[in-house]
Amino acid sequence: GQQVMQIPQYQHVQEGEDFTTYCNSSTTLSNIQWYKQRPGGHPVFLIQLVKSGEVKKQKRLTFQFGEAKKNSSLHITATQTTDVGTYFCAVSAGGTSYGKLTFGQGTILTVHP
Amino acid sequence: DSGVTQTPKHLITATGQRVTLRCSPRSGDLSVYWYQQSLDQGLQFLIQYYNGEERAKGNILERFSAQQFPDLHSELNLSSLELGDSALYFCASSARDNRNQPQHFGDGTRLSIL
Numbered sequence: 001g002q003q004v005m006q007i008p009q010y011q012h013v014q015e016g017e018d019f020t021t022y023c024n025s026s027t028t029l030s031n032i033q034w035y036k037q038r039p040g041g042h043p044v045f046l047i048q049l050v051k052s053g054e055v056k057k058q059k060r061l062t063f064q065f066g067e068a069k070k071n072s073s074l075h076i077t078a079t080q081t082t083d084v085g086t087y088f089c090a091v092s093a094g095g096t097s098y099g100k101l102t103f104g105q106g107t108i109l110t111v112h113p
Numbered sequence: 114d115s116g117v118t119q120t121p122k123h124l125i126t127a128t129g130q131r132v133t134l135r136c137s138p139r140s141g142d143l144s145v146y147w148y149q150q151s152l153d154q155g156l157q158f159l160i161q162y163y164n165g166e167e168r169a170k171g172n173i174l175e176r177f178s179a180q181q182f183p184d185l186h187s188e189l190n191l192s193s194l195e196l197g198d199s200a201l202y203f204c205a206s207s208a209r210d211n212r213n214q215p216q217h218f219g220d221g222t223r224l225s226i227l
Contacts, residue, residue, distance in 0.1 A: 031213060042115070042203060043156070045215040088156065092212035099144055099210050100169040103156040 004091050006104030014112050019076040021107035023089035030092055032072045033101065034063060038085040046074075079111045116140065117219035119204050125225045131192040134222045138185055138206030144168070145187040146207070146216060147179055151200040162187055163210035191224070199226045 005024045013019050023032065031050045035043040047056055049065035049072060056063045062075045076083055086108045090101040116139035124132055138145050147159040158171035162181035173179075176194075181187040191198060203221045207214035 033215065042218040042220050043205075043216075044115070045217065048213065048215060050213065099146065099163075099207055099212055099214050099216070100158050100161055100171065101146075101216065102158065103148075105155045 004089060004102060004104045006089055006107060008107055009105065010108050010110075012110045012112065013079050015081060016078050019079050019083070019109055021074050021087050021089075021109075023072045023091075023104050025070050025091060027070070029069050029072075032065060033090045033092075034072075034074055035088045035090060035103075036085050037088065037106070041085070043088060076109075079109070081111050081113055084109055084111050115217040115219060117204060117206050117217050119202075119219035119222050121222060122220065123223050123225070125227060126194060127227050128194055128196060130194050131190065132194065132224065134189040134191070134202055134204075134224075136187045136189070136204030136206075136219060138187070138204075139217055142206035142208050142217070143185065144207045144210045144214070145181055145185070146205040147173075147187070147189050148203040148205065148218075149200045150203060150221070154200075156203075159189070161210070168210050194226050196226050199224055 033048045034046040037043045047063050053067045054065040060077045064073045086106040088106045089104045118137040120135045144163045146161045149157045159173040160179050161169040165181050176192050179189045201221045203218050205216040205218045207216050
C-alpha cells in the first residue's frame with residue numbers, strides 16, 4: 001500500500017525560530033493533505049496540495065508540493081507557543097481506494113517560550 | 114468544533130469483552146472513516162463507509178466490524194478485546210468519497226483495556 005515517510009519525528013524550537021517538516025514518498029502522489037493535532041486533541045485539516053510544484057500559504061505556514069509530486073513540506077516561520085502539536089501529512093491511495101488516507105508518522109513540535 | 118460527534122469519550126473494559134463506538138458525521142457528509150491511533154502505530158486507517166456501503170478497508174482486524182446506518186451515523190464494534198486494542202479511536206467524515214476530500218475528525222474515543 002501507499003507509504004509515506006515523515007521527518008523529523010521530533011522538533012524542539014525556541015519561540016521565534018522557524019520549523020520545517022518533510023514528507024517523502026517513493027511513488028508519485030495524486031495529492032497530499034496536512035493535518036495538525038494539538039496535544040489531547042484530534043487531527044484538524046490544514047490544507048491540500050494537488051498540483052506539481054504547488055505552494056500555498058496560510059499566514060506563517062507555507063506548504064509546498066514537490067515538482068515530481070513525491071515530496072512535500074510544511075514550513076512555519078517564527079513559531080509561537082500556539083503552534084505546538086503534531087503535524088501529519090496524509091496521502092490518498094490510488095485506484096478505487098476512494099478517500100482512504102495513509103498518514104505519516106507525524107512530527108511532534110514543541111516550542112519553548 | 115468539527116461537527117463530528119463521537120461517543121463515548123472514554124471506555125474502560127476488560128480483555129475478552131465487546132464494545133461499540135458510535136459516530137455521527139457532520140451534517141451533509143456521506144462518508145465516514147474510522148482510524149486507530151496508538152503511540153507505536155501512529156494513525157491507522159481502519160475502514161470507510163459511504164452512504165451506507167463499505168468503500169475501503171485498511172488494517173482492520175477480523176474481531177472488528179463496522180457499519181453505517183440509514184441516518185448516516187456509524188458504529189465500530191470491537192470484540193474479544195485484547196490489551197493491545199487500547200488506543201484512541203477516531204471517526205472522521207467527508208462530504209463525498211473521492212480522494213480530494215478533507216476529512217473532519219471527531220474528538221475520539223479513548224479505549225482502555227484492563
